[in-house]
Amino acid sequence: MVKINGEELNIAGKTVAEYLATTNYDPKRIAVERNGDIVPKAQYSETVLKDGDSLEIVSFAGGG
Amino acid sequence: MNNDKLIIGGHEFNSRFILGSGKYSMKLIEAAVKDAGAEIITLAVRRANTKEQESILDFIPEGITLLPNTSGARNAEEAVRIARLARELGCGNFVKIEIMRDSKYLLPDNQETVKATDILANEGFVVMPYMYPDLNVARDLVNAGAASVMPLASPIGSNKGLATKEFIQILIDEIDLPIIVDAGIGRPSQACEAMEMGAAAIMANTALATAGDLPMMAAAFKNAIEAGRKAYLAGLGRVLTRGASASDPLTGFLRD
Known part of the structure; x- marks a missing residue:
């Protein structure tokens, strides 16, 4: 499991880009910390x- | 007055009014910036919302310097993380350090603020620390590489005015960096008074966000800050300790 902003998601193995593509985030307006x-x-x-x-x-x- | 620039970390500003963007509709930001004549606006960094499509950045006019704060940080380490994320968001390298350990009075933790200032100044940030007005801490902030010092006037969001007036005056007199009065300024007259004292700028948010007409209050603050700045540059008239002093000629009275 991967925790994203406090929520556990079953996305281990995906890249950050692959995960972001499944969301509504505007990549220009966010920053990511791992x-x-x-x-x-x-x-x-x-x-x-x-x-x-x-x-x-x-x-x-x-x-x- | 045209040459009277506010210089923060080598960047020049004509406006001495730093505007907050919290607690009011994003749709009012453009009018607030315009009527305040502001060139710097503060922002917070928060977990991104997947549902909201609107970004506050779309509501801020071009050419305005963004000043992200580290609100939510409880220690230097958290403030440093937030500052780095803010810079990664791609809107410059200014940061207002804000570190609080309690949520009742929201008072800044001066010691942690000095630590965070040191780390972030070394990483090339223009560091503007929010602090409780203490001369020794202000000197530590200067040594740590701060670009300005931002003492509180009274508790955040209280609109109570210059409760720490004497101590802010000491910072103005002794610290060779812009002293920007932040937090607690509730009325234009209080902003004017701080500027008369020699403050370099005023930061306000709640005073506007809780006003009846936000853009009109922004304009009132702008005028008050400019009046106070002019009065400071002009040099205030002296105050008599006792007695009176006539403004009229003491000769030529209509009597024998």
């Missing part, structure tokens, strides 16, 4: 998700 390290956009298609990985996918929101 196990505490940034995944640069250029590496989305070569970063394979492993069992136990934890991903944070973030974007900007209103704030002070």
